[in-house]
Amino acid sequence: MAENPIQRVFAGEHRLFHPTAEFTAKAAISTMEEYKRLYEESIHSPETFWGRVAQDLHWYHTWTQVLDSSTAPFYKWFTGAKTNICYNAVDRNLRTKGNKAAIIFEGEPGEVRTYTYTQLHNEVCRFANTMLSQGVVRGDKVTIYMAFAPEAIFAMLACARIGAVHNVIFGGFASDAIRSRIQDCQSQVVIISDYAWRRGRVIPLKDNLDEALRECPFVRRVIVVRRDPHHEIPMKMDDTRDVWYHDVSRNQSTKHVAEEMDSEDMLFLLYTSGTTGTPKGIVHSTGGYMVGTYLSMKYIFDIKDTDVYWCTADIGWITGHSYVCYGPLINGATILLYEGAPNYPDEGRFWDIIERHQVSILYTAPTLIRACIKWGDHWPNSKDLSSLRLLGSVGEPINPEAWMWYHRVVGHERCPIVDTWWQTETGAIMITPLPGVTSTKPGSATLPFFGIEPMILEEEGSEHESNYGLLVIKQPWPSMLRGVYGNEERFRNGYYGKWEGKYYFTGDGCYKDADGYYWITGRVDDIVNVSGHRVSTAEVEGVLKQHETVAESACIGIKDDLKGQGLACFVVLKTGESVSEKLRNSLKELVGHHIGRFVIPDRVIFVEELPKTRSGKIMRRLLKDIAEDRSFGNMATLQDSSILQDLKSKYEEK
Numbered sequence: 001m002a003e004n005p006i007q008r009v010f011a012g013e014h015r016l017f018h019p020t021a022e023f024t025a026k027a028a029i030s031t032m033e034e035y036k037r038l039y040e041e042s043i044h045s046p047e048t049f050w051g052r053v054a055q056d057l058h059w060y061h062t063w064t065q066v067l068d069s070s071t072a073p074f075y076k077w078f079t080g081a082k083t084n085i086c087y088n089a090v091d092r093n094l095r096t097k098g099n100k101a102a103i104i105f106e107g108e109p110g111e112v113r114t115y116t117y118t119q120l121h122n123e124v125c126r127f128a129n130t131m132l133s134q135g136v137v138r139g140d141k142v143t144i145y146m147a148f149a150p151e152a153i154f155a156m157l158a159c160a161r162i163g164a165v166h167n168v169i170f171g172g173f174a175s176d177a178i179r180s181r182i183q184d185c186q187s188q189v190v191i192i193s194d195y196a197w198r199r200g201r202v203i204p205l206k207d208n209l210d211e212a213l214r215e216c217p218f219v220r221r222v223i224v225v226r227r228d229p230h231h232e233i234p235m236k237m238d239d240t241r242d243v244w245y246h247d248v249s250r251n252q253s254t255k256h257v258a259e260e261m262d263s264e265d266m267l268f269l270l271y272t273s274g275t276t277g278t279p280k281g282i283v284h285s286t287g288g289y290m291v292g293t294y295l296s297m298k299y300i301f302d303i304k305d306t307d308v309y310w311c312t313a314d315i316g317w318i319t320g321h322s323y324v325c326y327g328p329l330i331n332g333a334t335i336l337l338y339e340g341a342p343n344y345p346d347e348g349r350f351w352d353i354i355e356r357h358q359v360s361i362l363y364t365a366p367t368l369i370r371a372c373i374k375w376g377d378h379w380p381n382s383k384d385l386s387s388l389r390l391l392g393s394v395g396e397p398i399n400p401e402a403w404m405w406y407h408r409v410v411g412h413e414r415c416p417i418v419d420t421w422w423q424t425e426t427g428a429i430m431i432t433p434l435p436g437v438t439s440t441k442p443g444s445a446t447l448p449f450f451g452i453e454p455m456i457l458e459e460e461g462s463e464h465e466s467n468y469g470l471l472v473i474k475q476p477w478p479s480m481l482r483g484v485y486g487n488e489e490r491f492r493n494g495y496y497g498k499w500e501g502k503y504y505f506t507g508d509g510c511y512k513d514a515d516g517y518y519w520i521t522g523r524v525d526d527i528v529n530v531s532g533h534r535v536s537t538a539e540v541e542g543v544l545k546q547h548e549t550v551a552e553s554a555c556i557g558i559k560d561d562l563k564g565q566g567l568a569c570f571v572v573l574k575t576g577e578s579v580s581e582k583l584r585n586s587l588k589e590l591v592g593h594h595i596g597r598f599v600i601p602d603r604v605i606f607v608e609e610l611p612k613t614r615s616g617k618i619m620r621r622l623l624k625d626i627a628e629d630r631s632f633g634n635m636a637t638l639q640d641s642s643i644l645q646d647l648k649s650k651y652e653e654k
Helices: 005-011 021-026 032-044 046-054 085-097 117-133 150-162 175-185 205-213 287-300 318-330 349-357 366-375 400-410 488-496 537-544 581-594 620-627 641-652
Strands: 065-068 076-079 101-106 112-116 141-145 165-168 189-193 196-198 201-203 221-225 242-244 266-272 280-285 308-311 334-338 361-364 390-393 417-419 454-457 468-473 504-512 518-523 527-530 533-536 550-560 564-573 603-606
Touching: 032 046, 046 065, 046 287, 076 287, 085 101, 085 117, 085 150, 085 287, 085 318, 101 117, 101 150, 101 349, 112 117, 117 150, 141 150, 141 175, 141 205, 150 165, 150 189, 150 266, 150 318, 165 175, 175 205, 175 266, 175 280, 189 205, 205 221, 266 318, 280 287, 287 318, 308 318, 308 349, 318 334, 334 349, 366 400, 366 550, 390 400, 400 417, 454 504, 488 504, 518 537, 527 550, 527 564, 533 537, 537 550, 537 564, 537 581, 550 620, 564 581, 564 620, 564 641, 581 603, 603 641, 620 641
Parallel strands: 101 334, 141 165, 141 189, 165 266, 189 221, 221 242, 308 334, 308 361, 361 390, 390 417, 564 603
Antiparallel strands: 065 076, 101 112, 196 201, 266 280, 454 468, 468 504, 504 518, 527 533, 550 564
16 A cells, blocks of 8 residues: 555654653563563463453353354353452452542532542442332443532442443533433433532533433433532422432441342443444443453553542543543552543642642543643643653544643653553553553554554455554454444444454554554544545644644545545634734645645634534534534534534634
């Protein structure tokens, strides 16, 4: 396959950063030889490798087979085994870590609550018994729509404990998104917070739910948890359906025997956006997911007993499931939860939390890192961040300039950065550095984790392996999705249909450099064809972000009668920077210089904000709607719809 111009962007990134000798000396995996030996075993003898890993955990009954491929692509892991992931996350830690902090919670108003593993066990058991008293039984689908507070984790773990399937909905979603997710899985029980805090405002979650439930008559019970017993808000309660958690839990026991769950029993559903705009209910099972999150947390974050670990993802996303709740707790870690906005009451809040709670591991998103860059270095520089020893990035490819800022300003050039690639569907991290071993390159996810065998195939769908094209995974892994709820065809066609079921198709493009490092180029549906040249908009955005004035950018393909498609780039400048025609031309020339003149943007539109989901992902689909003068599609996940008219006006300016 001929070299794509995008490859030259990656090939030009020669900076290499090695783990410090001090970090390596204490790391769980400390030599590249050890990584290679374990990796080779995990690929060539996966049943031996994963069977040994699984023995670290608690099983009521062991497995008859580590991997059953007879029903591929519906693979089964640890068949015949019985376990409970809540038992492994909580009970298993009681004997040695009972008095250790499991959760440190800081609310946006400033209150702090700490729960030891013993206290966590008591709260989860009380929650489990309360759910049973309200008629929840094994196999029920329980929707959780809550403030990002400890009670959300109690609810998740309680579901897992009694064998109910949790369906967590991000607390920022509005009624339409809530309704569609409840309807799809026909959840009859909902657990909700009365409200949440966001930027100093009370968000009435119960009002959103009530609106959604007008079209969900099958919901028979709503359990309402008070966000703060000392702060109530006016709200309606349906006496035939709604109960207060504090009322129905008052006399419940803090003892409960966890259910013995089959390894392949459904653990949770988590809805993710599809290319059609219709959410997909991704199914994850118990045993394989447990093993995958346990091992990835242990080695990728090099978790120590003394760590205070902060993953900034909301519990409503897969990162919140795997690396806020299950992975850390199975490893007996101390996790920090923060409810609110990172810049409330000012842009120092994020760094103040790290200083005050002595956070040692920070796992956050490039979107937030770029926002912090925009706010200015003086905020992190005003705080003591010396407790940090490891940094992580998740959610999207991180551009090299943001990586370098993270390394320099936050990590003070001593903290390894684990830039992780994975998906809702994969359940656990797939491509990542190991912090004590891997020399990192800014912007690269580097090397595959244990059991993961990536391959890059040519974009036309042939099986000719390439160094640039479509990223696929060759063999199954324990934490993989088990299906799309209620839609077997969508699962087969979407993930295994392209190569007759041989490979899992990630939907992402990828480049593999001469050192074997992987560079994720973004979703392949964000590819623009300019005069026959296929260009990843993510890479154009990466070039734009190299400019010292640019905070964020989002690029889309636009119709062009001559070239087929051109490029329109929406650009957010850093605070204090001024819009000018000279700057517009400089940005165009920058893209031409780094990628090729054929891909110089046709339009550079300066805007104040980009349309984002509540999780921080840019909604390029809405930018395409603006460019093609279409009515906006589903906006249920949009953070702020008020910006759309301004974006449209700016785009239409000549």
